[in-house]
Amino acid sequence: MSSRLRLLAPAELDVQQRALYAEITGGPRATGPQHFALTDAEGRLNGPFNAMLLSPELGRALQELGAAIRYRTCLTDRIRETAILVVAQAWDSAFERHAHERVGAAAGLTETELLALRDGRDPLLSDPAELAAWVFACALTSRSGALGEGEYDKARAALGERALFELSTLVGYYSTLALQLRVFAVPAPPS
Template sequence: MPPDIRPGDGMTGEPRLRRLSPTELDDGQRAVYDAVAGGRRARGPQVFPLVDDDGGLVGPFNAFLLQPRLGFALQALGAAVRYETALTDRAREIAILVTAVAADAAFEWYAHEALGRHVGLTADELTALRTGSFDALADETERVVAATVHALCVRGDLDDDEYRRATGALGEPGVFELLTLAGYYLTLALQLRVFRVS
């Protein structure tokens, strides 16, 4: 069963990156900062902060400033998997939350639990996702999304039955979207863990 993660779990030690202030950014870093803090994420529901009280980027985004060309591309991919897929809002948040549990990514859980509640996930559904009880989800497509992402995160593959079930529910384009979303959030989970971001 997936772990029962809480903010701060899965990591030991102090944060390894200093949070950069907006006043010390070069032009490339500023482009990344503006894309995150002033882009589509900032226009959506603000259920968790993108910046701290001093204006520094929180969560995974501060690390994006280390290498602005890659950070800019990564934030653009994140915006695409959040806003440009055919997945419903609920299915997207289910996929992200399942990834967060499998990767023991406490910050991802914290941020996307709030977004999940915003798009209608109930406390019971969140508990089901946290504990791997995907059959508790009422919607078949959402059950498929959860089980597919779990398999991807745990085994890095789908067997033939899982692939048929996923393509039957989502189509091949939808499976591609789900693969990309899971890969993106697994990448963030790795960065959050290594840089000790809580």
Template sequence: MTARIAGRLPDELDEPQAEVYRAITGGARATGPQAFALTDEAGRLRGPFNAMLLSPPVGMAVQAVGAAVRYESVLTDRVREMAVLAVAAHWNSTFEREAHEAVGRACGLTDSELSTLRAGGLPDLADPAERAALCATAALVEVGALNDQEYDDTVAEWGERGLFELTTLVGYYALLALQLRVFAGEGPKDPCDTPQTESRTP
């Protein structure tokens, strides 16, 4: 499937759309090293961001959630990027995988950890806080809920705030993956090519 909506040049945007564009390309996303480009060479938004221009009120709110889970969370950079990549593997999102593998490398994820996440597994993590967060992520992705042990383990390491932020992150990147399927032409996995996932028990 090819993209269903064309990218818009900056000078083609009306003011509400331009406000969303500025919010996405400016602020925290524009500071520091850029692991992946938000726009193409002509300035069109890439990936899921282009679709946010279709509804500026909703697009503005969605991008704000994304900025909050990336830049204002108590989760560490490593945990955040591993969780994003677990979502990307589940949804087979090429854009999310490529973009966040680049971010993950900058955050210290190893080639082995990236390869395991790409295959839909969980890395062998020594840190108990990272293990708890990734086991919770796997449960959220696979069944959409946590059992009591998973809930207690995650809260013990990250607090209720951290767990709330983790569930928000998983939901946000699942939303982007869905919109990439609908608007940008990404497709679901071939059911005959689904990797075997590792147990989420640490």
């Protein structure tokens, strides 16, 4: 299936769309190592970012939340990428998987851990905080989305309340992106 949305070229964007485009392509996602391409060869935004241009005000808020989650939390890179890949598996999101397996590998997730996350299996994380974050993200993405008192207490003890807030926000944000990617049938870029 091809994408339901036409990719918008930079030259055809209105003023608000151009401002959002500049924020996405000139912000923290564009600096440092590029583990997946933000734009195609013609400068059109890849993944969820093209859809954000449909509603620049909402798209701006969404991309700012994403930048905060990716770059301004107390979560370690491995915890963040583990949780994102739990969401990608739960939603069967090819684009999130494509992008964040690359980021996860750069963050130190092993091929064995990445394969387990892709398959929805226990990645056998030895770090207690990473394991708690994986269990927490799995509980939030399960059909019930319920977190029992014991699970909450264990996660809070391992991660702290701030990290639980940030982690639950991350799971919600990436679930939103996965839903939008599914609605608009956005494929993963060719490998």
